[in-house]
Amino acid sequence: MRELARDERGSLGVGDYEALDPYALCEEHGVHVYTVESLRSFGASSRAVLHFTSVSTATWSAALVPIGSARIIIENETHVPARRRSSIAHELGHFLLEHEFSGVLLGEDHKRQFDPAMEKQATYLSGELLVPEIAARRAAYKGWDNEKVAQVFNVSTQFAQMQMKGPRVMAARAAKKYAAARVGD
Known part of the structure; x- marks a missing residue:
């Protein structure tokens, strides 16, 4: 999925350290957004x-x-732009991964029906589309907070936090290892 995200970003001429416009990616694939x-x-x-x-x-x-x-995306325009961008990226995740439709969006209890594995995959791919792991690692090593990541990649601070969790752990471990090595010198 990481390679797929990189290919999709590349098709739009967007580098690993730049914000991706998910609406442009929809247009690239002929997916209309309403x-x-x-x-x-x-x-x-x-x-x-x-x-x-x-x-x-x-x-x-x-x-x-x-x-x-054909596939279309319907979005709730009452949400803030950063949430709309992540929602579009998530739905694009389903599209790009060619997830099958069950035919039912709502069950008899009027609750959403979804496959947890497919949702997890779409969430992962949307993260890679909007804030690639390679960029999150660089941001973690530079000590960027969630607000800075959100600003650079045009996502919410919550989305930034989600993408930065693992890379921050890696950066903290590396810093600890580096500090221990310096003490031993």
Whole structure:
């Protein structure tokens, strides 16, 4: 998945240490992105649009939807841009990994239906698309905080923290090892 992310970033001319625009990657693959509000023009009821854009905005961020052999992404435009970018990257993760559709988005209990393994894969790939591990390692060794990572890669501080967790542990271990070696000199 790391190689796939690097290839996808490269196809847009985005280096490992630059922010990726997930909307540009959607365009590259012919995946159209629609907002919930834009679904009115396709016959969505005002009640449904209001539910996701005003009443229960935290319930749902984005979805990859099959339409024949094509795929579209519907996003909740009420979320902040950084969250929307990570939601789009996550849905692109499903698309790029060619995850199969179960045919059901909501079960009889009106709760989302998903495969935990596929969700984990899409989350991992979205992380590699937006803040590649190689960049996270460099940021960790430079001592960047979550705010700096978020600013450079145009993600939320929570997303930055998620991507930086492992690399920070590696950097701390390396620093400890280096300090111990210097004491022994």
